Amino acid sequence: MGSFLGALLGVKTALPGHATLESCAFKAKNVMKTTAKPTQRKRDPSGPSRATLVEVAEAAGVSASTVSRILNGTARVSSDKRKAVEKAIADLNFTPNVLAQSLKRGQSMTIGVVTPALDSPFFNETLKGIEAGLAGSGYAALIVSGHWNPEEEAERVALLMARKVDGIIMVSGNIPDDQIVRFSEQVPIVATGHGCEADNARAIRVDNVWGGYRATRHLIELGHRQIAHIAGMPNLQDANDRLVGYKHALEDARIPFDEALVVQGDFRESGGMLCANQLLDRGVPFSAVFAANDQTAYGARLAFYRRGIRVPEDISLIGFDDLPGSLYTTPPLTTMRQPVYEIGHMAAGAVLGLITNKPFKLEQPQVELMIRETTRRLR
Amino acid sequence: MGSFLGALLGVKTALPGHATLESCAFKAKNVMKTTAKPTQRKRDPSGPSRATLVEVAEAAGVSASTVSRILNGTARVSSDKRKAVEKAIADLNFTPNVLAQSLKRGQSMTIGVVTPALDSPFFNETLKGIEAGLAGSGYAALIVSGHWNPEEEAERVALLMARKVDGIIMVSGNIPDDQIVRFSEQVPIVATGHGCEADNARAIRVDNVWGGYRATRHLIELGHRQIAHIAGMPNLQDANDRLVGYKHALEDARIPFDEALVVQGDFRESGGMLCANQLLDRGVPFSAVFAANDQTAYGARLAFYRRGIRVPEDISLIGFDDLPGSLYTTPPLTTMRQPVYEIGHMAAGAVLGLITNKPFKLEQPQVELMIRETTRRLR
DNA sequence: CGGCCACTTGAAAATGTTTTCAGGCGGCTG
DNA sequence: CAGCCGCCTGAAAACATTTTCAAGTGGCCG
Numbered sequence: 001m002g003s004f005l006g007a008l009l010g011v012k013t014a015l016p017g018h019a020t021l022e023s024c025a026f027k028a029k030n031v032m033k034t035t036a037k038p039t040q041r042k043r044d045p046s047g048p049s050r051a052t053l054v055e056v057a058e059a060a061g062v063s064a065s066t067v068s069r070i071l072n073g074t075a076r077v078s079s080d081k082r083k084a085v086e087k088a089i090a091d092l093n094f095t096p097n098v099l100a101q102s103l104k105r106g107q108s109m110t111i112g113v114v115t116p117a118l119d120s121p122f123f124n125e126t127l128k129g130i131e132a133g134l135a136g137s138g139y140a141a142l143i144v145s146g147h148w149n150p151e152e153e154a155e156r157v158a159l160l161m162a163r164k165v166d167g168i169i170m171v172s173g174n175i176p177d178d179q180i181v182r183f184s185e186q187v188p189i190v191a192t193g194h195g196c197e198a199d200n201a202r203a204i205r206v207d208n209v210w211g212g213y214r215a216t217r218h219l220i221e222l223g224h225r226q227i228a229h230i231a232g233m234p235n236l237q238d239a240n241d242r243l244v245g246y247k248h249a250l251e252d253a254r255i256p257f258d259e260a261l262v263v264q265g266d267f268r269e270s271g272g273m274l275c276a277n278q279l280l281d282r283g284v285p286f287s288a289v290f291a292a293n294d295q296t297a298y299g300a301r302l303a304f305y306r307r308g309i310r311v312p313e314d315i316s317l318i319g320f321d322d323l324p325g326s327l328y329t330t331p332p333l334t335t336m337r338q339p340v341y342e343i344g345h346m347a348a349g350a351v352l353g354l355i356t357n358k359p360f361k362l363e364q365p366q367v368e369l370m371i372r373e374t375t376r377r378l379r
Numbered sequence: 380m381g382s383f384l385g386a387l388l389g390v391k392t393a394l395p396g397h398a399t400l401e402s403c404a405f406k407a408k409n410v411m412k413t414t415a416k417p418t419q420r421k422r423d424p425s426g427p428s429r430a431t432l433v434e435v436a437e438a439a440g441v442s443a444s445t446v447s448r449i450l451n452g453t454a455r456v457s458s459d460k461r462k463a464v465e466k467a468i469a470d471l472n473f474t475p476n477v478l479a480q481s482l483k484r485g486q487s488m489t490i491g492v493v494t495p496a497l498d499s500p501f502f503n504e505t506l507k508g509i510e511a512g513l514a515g516s517g518y519a520a521l522i523v524s525g526h527w528n529p530e531e532e533a534e535r536v537a538l539l540m541a542r543k544v545d546g547i548i549m550v551s552g553n554i555p556d557d558q559i560v561r562f563s564e565q566v567p568i569v570a571t572g573h574g575c576e577a578d579n580a581r582a583i584r585v586d587n588v589w590g591g592y593r594a595t596r597h598l599i600e601l602g603h604r605q606i607a608h609i610a611g612m613p614n615l616q617d618a619n620d621r622l623v624g625y626k627h628a629l630e631d632a633r634i635p636f637d638e639a640l641v642v643q644g645d646f647r648e649s650g651g652m653l654c655a656n657q658l659l660d661r662g663v664p665f666s667a668v669f670a671a672n673d674q675t676a677y678g679a680r681l682a683f684y685r686r687g688i689r690v691p692e693d694i695s696l697i698g699f700d701d702l703p704g705s706l707y708t709t710p711p712l713t714t715m716r717q718p719v720y721e722i723g724h725m726a727a728g729a730v731l732g733l734i735t736n737k738p739f740k741l742e743q744p745q746v747e748l749m750i751r752e753t754t755r756r757l758r
Numbered sequence: 759c760g761g762c763c764a765c766t767t768g769a770a771a772a773t774g775t776t777t778t779c780a781g782g783c784g785g786c787t788g
Numbered sequence: 789c790a791g792c793c794g795c796c797t798g799a800a801a802a803c804a805t806t807t808t809c810a811a812g813t814g815g816c817c818g
């Protein structure tokens with residue numbers, strides 16, 4: 001690595017105008033202002049760009065059908081014509097117009113993905129799985145956000161259908177299940193975090209009740225009896241299920257349920273922070289917190305930090321999801337792992353299977369307790 | 380909120396099979412296995428779905444042209460026909476086929492977005508800005524990932540062009556600038572984190588040199604003299620620029636540059652952790668670290684935590700980017716803020732402007748020092 | 759009353775493919 | 789040698805729109 005680093009450090013250092021902070025600040029002022037020049041943009045055969053199939057056919061001295069056949073391998077073609085066509089394709093730098101193909105074939109080779117938020121690490125991990133699952137299939141993903149809004153989600157689905165997507169993946173979101181089923185009459189849908197099941201709809205969802213149960217149980221096993229819960233949004237089934245699991249674990253351990261130990265978060269850091277403060281201000285003592293998801297746990301963790309409460313020394317904290325970042329919080333977060341990437345991957349496979357009418361397997365993904373460093377035995 | 384919470388807590392608690400941990404685990408075994416049923420999927424006029432424009436025309440007793448005109452407001456149509464058509468549209472639940480429209484009009488109403496990674500909070504924030512910038516324009520985003528691989532990025536661009544996207548936004552990535560320029564002969568491109576400028580290409584990039592300078596300068600102003608740097612990937616211009624800024628700040632403060640204080644990270648948490656450990660193991664003392672981005676800082680932070688080194692008491696740490704999560708680390712991270720969301724928004728506006736040949740403004744986004752709690756004056 | 763114009767409207771061409779249909783051609787069999 | 793079959797190929801229709809072109813109608817003016 002020595003020489004590698006050396007090369008790196010060799011980056012040229014001369015940079016006029018960056019000699020002092022002030023000059024830097026000056027240089028950073030809004031230069032670079034630009035407007036589109038009103039000159040006509042060339043959309044004619046400028047570069048080696050757009051050639052059509054019939055142009056290729058003409059150049060090769062064959063009919064369009066033949067070119068199409070060669071492109072798709074639909075039928076045998078004599079090798080001299082094939083050669084000529086291949087040459088013409090290379091010469092003209094031809095690429096088939098996917099739009100025209102889609103129109104004719106009646107399929108757009110596009111999968112619509114609707115997620116409630118583009119900027120949540122949770123959904124991004126799913127997206128990554130979806131992309132991997134779609135890789136090599138020729139399908140591309142049209143991704144839209146519903147902004148946590150059921151009506152907007154429905155509207156986005158309509159938009160996707162107008163664009164003739166061949167299938168839709170709904171990543172969580174709070175559109176009602178029966179509406180998904182209705183949509184699925186038009187286009188195959190697989191949804192994560194939903195319970196819908198129909199001819200043309202599949203659902204992938206983890207057992208959140210069990211997850212909530214297991215998380216709480218972990219805390220109980222460590223000797224905690226006063227366990228708070230920062231819940232998720234009440235209209236999200238996932239959040240409710242986790243709460244149910246929490247209550248059940250308490251019940252099994254003969255710990256009376258205390259309403260004062262549960263607060264209503266929003267699955268985000270800000271809500272987690274707020275809720276942790278509320279909890280603290282209520283004065284009801286507790287030694288552990290089960291946060292409905294990792295982002296909530298991050299927020300709670302900060303609230304504790306601000307008040308000088310140590311995690312896990314003073315309070316144990318467990319999250320849910322196991323976001324990629326949870327490995328790198330200080331200390332690393334104990335949490336219930338959801339195989340989010342795998343879920344995305346499976347969803348992609350399922351929607352592809354639904355479209356092509358091929359068999360596919362859908363297994364319920366398992367949540368798993370990841371014991372790290374934010375929980376410890378009650379001393 | 381009392382009653383709201385009450386309602387939340389009222390979630391039904393009866394859950395057969397969830398009574399004990401064991402039974403839960405049992406129940407969680409792979410049930411739910413499904414395969415696509417081989418029954419023919421109905422793609423005929425099953426639901427109230429697919430109706431074509433000519434069907435509408437027939438139903439309304441007019442010609443297709445008239446329907447099209449009404450749909451697009453292209454020409455005046457007598458009000459009785461308009462009424463009839465509108466009724467037919469409603470009756471048949473007609474939606475225009477975007478594919479056919481695209482083919483005819485020669486534009487797909489789609490913007491291609493290529494990002495090096497789908498799961499990085501940095502790019503997601505940009506994505507969110509792009510989506511917001513596109514909102515209401517009728518354009519949708521086709522998002523593909525290049526997986527940090529220049530060839531794959533180029534291939535993805537080709538894929539997008541085959542799909543006739545009307546414009547492309549490249550979010551960072553390490554495809555060479557001149558290749559972007561070449562691509563831009565076929566379709567308008569705006570790129571963030573690149574320097575390309577051409578007739579049909581625009582670039583948006585912050586002044587990373589200044590940012591690196593400012594970050595380092597902040598540490599210097601706090602009295603630090605031994606300042607380490609965890610760099611980014613050497614083939615990324617952004618990373619190099621920040622390193623250059625770092626060196627310059629040192630120079631201005633008459634602090635000799637020490638090669639042993641710079642290590643080569645990868646813009647990710649894992650790399651940051653590794654590098655921090657390397658730095659520590661080298662035995663060269665330092666009191667502050669400038670990490671090339673926030674994710675790197677997260678990793679470094681954890682490495683320090685593991686060794687019992689406190690931040691900021693023992694070591695000051697500054698990042699770059701100001702990811703949404705940086706507000707909620709413990710303690711909140713001091714960092715150079717890039718207006719990532721705004722950059723995405725601006726990119727969307729620019730590509731739209733390029734496409735429609737309308738003027739638009741492109742201002743260089745400013746990076747800004749966000750002083751939070753991971754840096755402090757050297758005692 | 760004839761001609762001109764404005765306004766609506768429909769027919770048809772066009773977008774770039776795929777696919778069906780049919781025809782030409784060569785070889786083989788009876 | 790007639791007939792049949794299989795192979796390769798091109799013409800043309802189809803996909804769902806938009807847009808140009810032309811034509812029809814009615815009113816108005818000279």
